[in-house]
Amino acid sequence: MRFEKLDIAIAGAGMGGLSLAAMLASRGANVVIYDQMTAPQPVGSGFVLQPTGSAVLSHMGLLDKAAARGAVINRMHGKLAGTNRTVLEIGYGEDRHGIAIQRVALFDILLEAAIAAGVKFETSSKALDMRDGERPAIVLDGGRVAPAADLVIDAMGANSPLGHVPAKELGYGALWATVPWPEEGPFHPHELEQRYHRASRMAGVLPVGTAKDGAPRMATFFWSLRNRDIDAWRSAGRHVWIEQVAKMWPETVTFAEIAEPVHARYRHHTRKPIAGRRVLRIGDAWHATSPQLGQGANMALLDAASMMTALENSASLEDALALHLRQRRMHIWFYQLTSYVMTPFYQSDSNILPVVRDIAIAPATQLPLMRQLVSKLVTGEFLDPVRRIGLV
Template sequence: MALAGREIAVIGAGIGGLAAATALAQRRARVTVFERAPALGEVGAGLQVAPNGVAVLEALGMRDAAEARAGLPRGIELRDHRSDRIVARVPLGPTSVARYGRPYWHFHRADLLALLAEAAREAGVELRLGTAITQVAETAQGLRVVPEAGPEHAAEIVVGADGIRSRLRADWLEGQSPRFTGHVAWRGLVDAARLGAPGLAEVARVTVGPRRHLVTYPLRGGRQVNFVAVEERASWTAEGWMEADDPANLRRAFADWGGPAADLLEGVEETFLWGLFDHPPLPRWVTGRIALLGDACHPMLPYLAQGATMALEDAWVLAAELDVAETPERGLLAYEARRAPRAGRVQRASARNGRIFHLRPGMRDAAHLGLRAVSAAAPGLLTGRFDWLFGADVVSDRATG
């Protein structure tokens, strides 16, 4: 089934939705993207794209444009919150290119969204911003996409890239309500010039302590540092998913931390807080000619930094399978068959990392001792733990490393 001339609707203009729209349109499908927000972007948010995601950006023809906006960290460091001592280090930079054939990139989310939107428009995608979809209905002629206002849209295939609160999942795919994980996250950006520790603007750091951890990494040429600070809590009662919060609350939660982590938190002028949610694995991602991708079907906890990259992988595989299948239904089922096992494995690994980050003192000390020993004696072993993840290449369907 060639995609040329097929009418496809994508609901959601996030990373996965825009990448899917571009991949489909480059195969000559007629693609319309519906996004409820009036403009693209996100306040104070960075994201990481590992080599397996860079493979998709390359295949979409975005390598040069993306590289110009990307940050290139030298490595990822795991540090102890008390001493700031390095527990383990995974080299990136040239090591990533040598091992996986591609770099590891950091982006401001708004920058990557802008690049994807430009690529989508160049491929002929129609973007309808400020358009909330209230219903997708089946008719004898196909699918009907019904917005809150304006004319209905007819489509042969509908892709739900509308996030963890996906309306399409709730209506069509037996999705359960998201559940609170017991973790909340503060997020924001700090001007690197305000920091007393310039090293924060050179590498990605994960500083870990009991029931808390802090992730920092550079953005926009090291001019900004993105942070995500996670704390365990018994409940989450705020109505919104991203609440403006007083930076003093963030500093209070990490008051006993010192070193560069304390320097960064002291420099925070604006932050947002939200609860981290997930939902049980879906029994299926596809029904008929309707499919989900990204957070709509497999929300990732942030502890492997793979949310954006998994959405990019989904987008490429969806378009590739539809383009060679005999029917849209078979193409979507082939997409689910290829993606569900890998996405599930990444979900489980991300949750496991969260537990490791938050180990209590006795267990943490033993774990850190072991990591230091391995890092000193055989640093390649730590890097090799990520081969299954970073070395995957859904474009050529092979693995490297």
């Protein structure tokens, strides 16, 4: 397909929207991103760029930039609070690793690539609906209608209003904060470390590198919290939270003392990927879930790359959409199901599931074959999604 003749309208300047826009514009397509912000900006804290997401950035020629700002992650290590007994230990294997990175750092890299490729931006333009047709159009706030396009992409995340399909909010969210990385320890510079109290409380520390060249190294500190308890948490005051942190994981008290936490809520849904004729959902707008498997941004990058390769290998938009869905559906279905099943073992009010996790699941993951399978699961490489979308 000739990209030079394509008009692409993308709603949402997140990881998926920016990466797809940059890839398509660099091949000659006319791409416009519509975003509700007054200027493009990221939402969220740090995350782990898995080998799947790294493969997409490598294809875009951006992996070296991301690696320079991020922190190499070789292992995920979880212990029970109080006893310090290891109940989660997952390594990447030889010559494999993740890259923990601040969302703002990767956002800036993708934004720079999109601008360099010629992507146009319409800020302060909140998408509310779509106008279907041979050439669909995004309906913006105030009743404005954006110019019609050959393809409309919904990349607005789990709260996307397009299609008005409700998403199930999970009972647990989390407090996230970006804090200075303690160079003198006691945390490991190449690990995601977690502590658990049953399944009702989880805390984690993730080294996430620098926001920009020359900036200090930072960490992401997160603390699970029932969504219904957020008002009580705010009313109780920081000193009560610090006491809770000290009881569960004393080494992280310094983080709680200086953190400016943001409360994140999570949803689980798998919407129909086709929202209208030549209207496609990608990322969390299509498939949202809890962060337990850490796949959100990586899945969005895979969606974007899949649509790009599908367009490259198809004679028409309809053929490209069909190919894209064949490339992505199985991987998405598997990870949505796995996340749905596994999340209650780590975030729920159950007293039984965390016991099963600690005495059965955790030891089983140390068996040689299981270690390999679990590693592939956590890194997002199960079912070989990179090969499926034609990047290798």
